Amino acid sequence: MENTRYGLLIDYEFCTGCHTCETACKVEHGFETGLWGIQLKEIGPQQIGPRKWDWHYLPAPTALCDLCADRVAEGRWPTCVHHCQAQVIEYGPVEELAARMDKQFMVLYTPTA
C-alpha cells in the first residue's frame, strides 16, 4: 500500500548500549563527526529500591533517519536493524509493529514524513 507508514520498534529492555546502531547508521550514510541518524540515550543508572537498579539505554532516530530507504529498496533491512547486537530493533509497517507492543520497555518510532 502506497500510504503505509513504516517505523522502528525497539525493545529497549534488552538494549545493551553497544553503539552498533549509531555506528552502522553513520557508516551507511557517511555522517561526519557530530552528526547522527540515530542516537543512544542512557536512562540511569539509578537505585530504585534495596538492591534494585534501573539502567537502560534507548536509541532514538533523529531527523536524519530515512529508515535506510536505499537499503530497503535493495531488499535489505535498515542497517541498525540488521546489525543490532541485542537484536532489539525491528522494521515494518507501523500497524504490524504496534500489534507487537505487548511488554514493558518498548517504543515505536515513526521517523520519516
Place this chain on the structure above:
Amino acid sequence: MPRCPRPINEELYRDEWIWQEGEYTVYRNCQYTAPGCHNGCGVLHYVKDNKLVKIEGDPKGALSNGRLCMRCLAMEEMVNHPFRIYNPMKRDPAKRGDDDAWEVITWDEAYDLYVEKAEEILGKYGKKSFCILGGTGRNTTWQFAALATTVMGSPNYTFGFLSGNSCYVPRMNVCFWMGGDVMVADCAQCVEEGYDHPDYVNPEVCVIWCCNPIVSNADGFFGHWIVDLMRMGTKLIVIDPRLTWMGAQAEYYLQIKPGTDGALALGWINVIIAEDLYDHDFVEKWTYGFDQLAARAAEYPPERVAEITGIPADLIVASARRYATAKPASVQWGLKFDQFKNGFGAAMGCAALWALTGNIDVPGGNIVVNTGFISGDARRMFSGMKNTAGEEFDMTERLGQDEFVVEQMGLEPQAHPDSLLKALETGEPYPIKFLFEQSSNFLANMGADPQRLLAAVRTVDFFVVTDYYMTPTAAACADLFLPIAMSIERTGCRSMFNPTRAISPVVTTNAHTDEDIVLDIGHRLNPEGTPWANATEFWEDVLHNIRDQAGKPYYPPDFTFDDLREKMYIWEPFEYRKYEKGLLRSDGQPGFSTPTGRFEFYSLTAEAAGGDPLPHYVPEPNKTADPEAFEEYPLYLTTGRRSWEFFHSEHRHLKSMREFHPWPRVEMTQETADKYGIQEGDWVLIENPRGSVREKCVINPSMHPDTIMAEHGWWYPERRDDISGDNPFGVFDSNINQLVPMEDYGPLGYCAPYDTQMCRISKCTDYHPTYDPGY
C-alpha cells in the same frame, strides 16, 4: 529462538563464499584480525578495484548471525587508514627512539638484514638467545611458536611481558587440571542448529563472574549470546566490583571487593554443601575429593565471607541457593580471575561449583569443549620438530624452566614472561639478544611496569616489531619494522571453539601476513625446517594436525584450504555428557581426562606441581589487613575493563571511535570525587609508589566508594609528530600499567595483580591535551 530473528533475502545473502553484485565482488568471510578481537564473526566484504568499500554482518554467519559491533562496522576506516604502514623500515640500533632515523627498505632488504643479524647473534650467543613475543586477539596463536622453534631453533616463545601469564592461561589450566578439558558456559555455540538443537536447554540461571561479556567478547565467546538467553528467560547473577548493565538487570548483583572471589566461591560451596543442595549423584559417580572440599569450605561461613568480600551475608546465602537450585545453571567467567595474585585458587573454586551442582557438560550448563584447538595442536606440532641443526628439539632450556614446576612438568607450552624480563636484566640463566614481537604492543598494553620493560628491551642487540601502524613499542625499541597484513589481506582460519571458519584474502597490499613472514625467514635461514611453500600449505598442515582425544586427525590428509573455503564453516562433532560416553579420555573409557578419571575437586596435578590442591583464598594486600601501609594509597584500583570502541591498545587512531570515547576514563562515585575535589570531566592524577598516570573522571554511581576503575591500553596515535624520545605518542601519560608490577605473580607463576593495586587520586591541573585526529 532462531539465531537470526528475521527473514533473510536469499538473493543478497548467499551460501557461496564469493559472488558478484553489481560493481562489487562480495566475499563471505570471517573477520579475524588484525585488528584484534577474539570472536571471528561472519561478515560480507564488498570489494571494488582491490579496495574494501563496505562491510556487512553475514546473516547466515555462524555465531553472530549478521550482528556486528561498532569496531567491525568501522572496518573500512580501519583497513584503509592513512596511518597504516605498507613498507618495511630499518633503523640503526644506536638510534632507538629517534623517529627521523627510519629508512624505508624493500622486503628483500628487510629479510637480508634479519638473516645477517640473526646469524651474527647466533654465532655469538646461540639459538636460545632468540625470543619471540606474542600478544592476544590477533591471528597469531601458533605462528610465534613456529618462528621460535622450527625456524630459529629456540625454545623461547612467550607473551609480550604479560606478567604471570595472566590472561586465560590460569583458567585454562584450572579446567585442564580439575576436569581434563576447557569448559565454557553453554549458549548452544558448539552445535550447528544453535538454540534449536533438540538437546539444548536454556539455563535457568547464568552467573556472570569477573567479566562483562557483552563488551569483552573474550575467549571466542560472543557476549550478546547472554542477552539471547535473557530474552529466552534466563536470570542473571552478576559478581563484579562495578555495576554493569548486566548487573543492573540481574536477579542478584554482588558487589565484591577486588581480589576476594576465592572467598566468595568457598562461601557458596559452603552454603551448597551445608544446605545439602549439591548433586549427590554426580558428585558420587564422577568427582574426586569431595570430603576435602567440604572441609575447606567449612572454613568459610557466610559471615566470614561477608567480612572478606564486602557482600552482605544474606545475599551470599540467597545467591548460592539460587545458583544451586536452578537447573540447569551456567557460569560465564572472565579475565579477572587471572588478574589477582591468588586468582588460580578462586578459579578452582568457581570450577568446583560447576561440578558440585552437576552442571558439567549438560545442556545449558558449563560444557566441556575438546574441539577447535588449532593453537594448542599447532604449538605441539612445532615444538616436536627438529631445530635448525636438524637435532631433536629441547624445550627444557626455555626461560622459566628452572623456576617453575609447571614448566618442568611440561604443563606450560611456552616460556615464562617474567623470566624473560629477568634474563634481559641480569643475563641469567643466559642472555637474550634478539627479540621479535608479533601482535603485541607491550609499552601500551599487556606488559606491566612498562618503563622497566623499555629499559630492559633496549639491552638486546636486535629487536623486530611486526605491526600495521607505528606503535609506542615500535617507536621506542624497534630496529626493524615489518608491516603486517590486516584481516582482509590474510589467508587463515578461526576456530575457538566450533566451528572452524575460513578467512580469505580479498585485497592485496605490500604488507605481509605473519605466516608469510615466518615462511620467508624460514626459507632463507632454515629451508629444511620450513617445508611449506606458502601460507595456504602452512595452514593445511596445521589443520591436518588437529586431533581428537584419541589422537585421530579431524581432517583427512587430502583436505585442502579450498575445501574449507567452499564450506565456509566446518562443525566438529559435539555431544553433551561426553564423560558418560567415553568421549573425553584417550583410552576411550568413561570419565574425565584427569589422573583419577574423575572431576577433581582435589587436584592431583596441582598437588604434584607444589600448589594448593583445593580451591583456596589468600588475602591480597588490603586496607583491612594492613591499614598503615595504605594510609597514603587508600583506594582500590581495578584496571582493564573493556570498552566498546577499543580492542586493548588498538583503535585509538580511528576518529569514529574517538568521537564516542575521546579520552581515557577513570570511574568513581560522586562521593569519592567530592572527597578529592574532583569533578566529572576533570583530568585525574592516579598514583602509587610505582608510577602515575592521567585519566578523565567519569562518575559511576554504582562503584564502591573505596574503589576506582581506570582504563588500560591508552596512547595517543594523533601525536605522530612527537614520537621521538622516551614517551612516544604520550604512552606514559595514561598507561595505567605503570602502577602494576612485574614479577609479583601468584603461586606456581600464574596470575598477576593487574586488578588489586592500591592508589591515591587528585585533580590534575597541568594536563590539557586537545584531540585532532590528524587525518
